[in-house]
Amino acid sequence: AYKPSDKDVLRNFKLIVSKAHPETYIVPKQSELLQNYPNPFNPETWVPYRLSTASDVTISIYNVAGQLVRTLELGHREAGSYTVKERAAYWDGRNVTGERVASGVYFYNIQSGSFHAIKRMVIVK
Numbered sequence: 001a002y003k004p005s006d007k008d009v010l011r012n013f014k015l016i017v018s019k020a021h022p023e024t025y026i027v028p029k030q031s032e033l034l035q036n037y038p039n040p041f042n043p044e045t046w047v048p049y050r051l052s053t054a055s056d057v058t059i060s061i062y063n064v065a066g067q068l069v070r071t072l073e074l075g076h077r078e079a080g081s082y083t084v085k086e087r088a089a090y091w092d093g094r095n096v097t098g099e100r101v102a103s104g105v106y107f108y109n110i111q112s113g114s115f116h117a118i119k120r121m122v123i124v125k
Contacts (some may be wrong), residue, residue, distance in 0.1 A: 016018065026077045026081070027052060028050040031052045031109075040123065041093070043092065043093040046089065048088040051080060052115075055073075055076070056113075057089075058071060059108055059109065060092075061091060061109075062108075068096055093123055100106050102125075103123055103125045105121070108120075
């Protein structure tokens with residue numbers, strides 16, 4: 001629900017009303033990768049993000065040596081916010097072979113069309 005005091009928060013979004021789809025939704029003006037939560041985490045975490053345009057989304061997770069640990073292929077996503085647990089990307093703390101990764105710092109990279117960003121996260125056991 002919009003409240004007049006929310007003006008500053010909503011400044012970075014645009015409101016879309018579609019005749020084809022009667023629902024109304026808010027689309028971010030620019031894509032953004034947010035901090036995972038919880039952080040630090042054990043054994044699982046969620047990676048929230050916002051998309052200004054629809055596109056295929058991939059999140060790649062790397063260790064501190066720059067080696068790819070896991071790729072999360074999220075498929076095609078519509079423009080919008082993926083910030084709540086049910087919509088954010090999920091990582092179970094396992095590598096590509098299904099083994100739990102060691103404690104430490106990891107980096108996650110989002111690729112969505114021409115947008116990409118990197119953040120870091122910590123797993124603690």
